[in-house]
Amino acid sequence: MFFYPGAYGFAFSDNGRYAIAALNTQEPPFNFTFQSDNALLFAFDEVKPTCPCDWNQDTILNSQDFFDFLTVFFASNADYNNDGLTNSQDFFDFLTCFFAGCP
Numbered sequence: 001m002f003f004y005p006g007a008y009g010f011a012f013s014d015n016g017r018y019a020i021a022a023l024n025t026q027e028p029p030f031n032f033t034f035q036s037d038n039a040l041l042f043a044f045d046e047v048k049p050t051c052p053c054d055w056n057q058d059t060i061l062n063s064q065d066f067f068d069f070l071t072v073f074f075a076s077n078a079d080y081n082n083d084g085l086t087n088s089q090d091f092f093d094f095l096t097c098f099f100a101g102c103p
């Protein structure tokens with residue numbers, strides 16, 4: 001849904017990955033017809049944490065990350081390697097990072 005009541009407007013896609021911003025350069029009452037050259041489309045990449053095994057993202061890698069990971073792993077909600085599944089590979093990939101330590 002695009003909101004364009006006046007001099008400018010913007011909207012985000014439902015998944016938050018895209019935004020559109022438009023600027024109306026006409027004088028009020030802004031009886032403007034939407035045109036592509038008055039709009040900018042922004043695409044946002046997913047930002048990955050610098051250390052993915054810092055599971056609770058408190059910038060410290062410690063046993064709490066391990067326990068927090070286990071909690072969501074046993075709830076089948078720890079897709080560590082982002083392949084769409086939570087399985088033993090996620091556990092091993094997490095452990096590999098965990099024992100290697102964060103940079």
Ligand SMILES: [Ca+2]
Pocket residue numbers: 054055056057058059060061062064065
């Ligand atoms: Ca942590």
Ligand SMILES: [Ca+2]
Pocket residue numbers: 078079080081082083084085086087089090
């Ligand atoms: Ca996985």
